[in-house]
Amino acid sequence: MCSSKRGAAGVPSAHHVAMVLKTTLCRFSGLRIWPGRGMLFIRTDNQQYLFLSKKCKSLYHNRLRPAKLAWTTTYRKAHKKDQVTEVARKKRRTAGKATARAIVGVSLEVINKKRTEKPEVRQASREAAIREIKERAKKAKADKAKQSKAAAAKSAPAPKAVGRGKR
Numbered sequence: 001m002c003s004s005k006r007g008a009a010g011v012p013s014a015h016h017v018a019m020v021l022k023t024t025l026c027r028f029s030g031l032r033i034w035p036g037r038g039m040l041f042i043r044t045d046n047q048q049y050l051f052l053s054k055k056c057k058s059l060y061h062n063r064l065r066p067a068k069l070a071w072t073t074t075y076r077k078a079h080k081k082d083q084v085t086e087v088a089r090k091k092r093r094t095a096g097k098a099t100a101r102a103i104v105g106v107s108l109e110v111i112n113k114k115r116t117e118k119p120e121v122r123q124a125s126r127e128a129a130i131r132e133i134k135e136r137a138k139k140a141k142a143d144k145a146k147q148s149k150a151a152a153a154k155s156a157p158a159p160k161a162v163g164r165g166k167r
Contacts, residue, residue, distance in 0.1 A: 026052035028060045030073030 023032040027049045039057055041049040051057040059069070066072040076082050102108040114122070 024050055026050065026056055028052070028056040028066050028072070030066070 021035055023034055024038070025031070026033055026038065029052055031052050033050060033052050038050050038052055039054070041051060041057060041060075043049065049060070051060065059066075066074045067078050069075055100108060100111060102111065
């Protein structure tokens with residue numbers, strides 16, 4: 001009698017469980033390596049590289065970049081291939097509302113008052129402030145001119161001795 005796991009008509013029996021094989025990924029191509037396949041390369045710093053085939057191994061040793069070879073998974077990721085299954089909605093971030101806070105030297109009430117005042121009032125206060133600054137500058141300039149005149153009058157230059165020089 002044959003000890004096969006199949007029942008009548010070649011159909012697998014109900015109590016048969018499929019075997020799960022552990023696969024690893026190729027360090028160059030990113031493709032799956034099934035048990036009994038691939039070659040292991042161990043670098044001098046004990047870093048282990050499992051390659052799918054001699055082709056992958058030689059391309060790695062020739063320092064080719066897998067992102068430049070169209071058949072590797074890194075190339076496909078870089079060039080946005082295979083995205084049919086991974087189409088996911090982008091989450092929209094809700095923009096955080098800006099909350100009004102007091103700034104150093106200015107209270108929150110003053111900030112809110114300035115924000116709610118009409119543009120005409122704001123413009124008038126701005127012009128008044130500019131006018132006051134200009135007047136202050138003009139006054140400072142006049143004071144400086146008075147001081148320089150007074151200093152010039154105090155220290156009148158002594159008359160120079162004419163002649164009697166060496167030449």
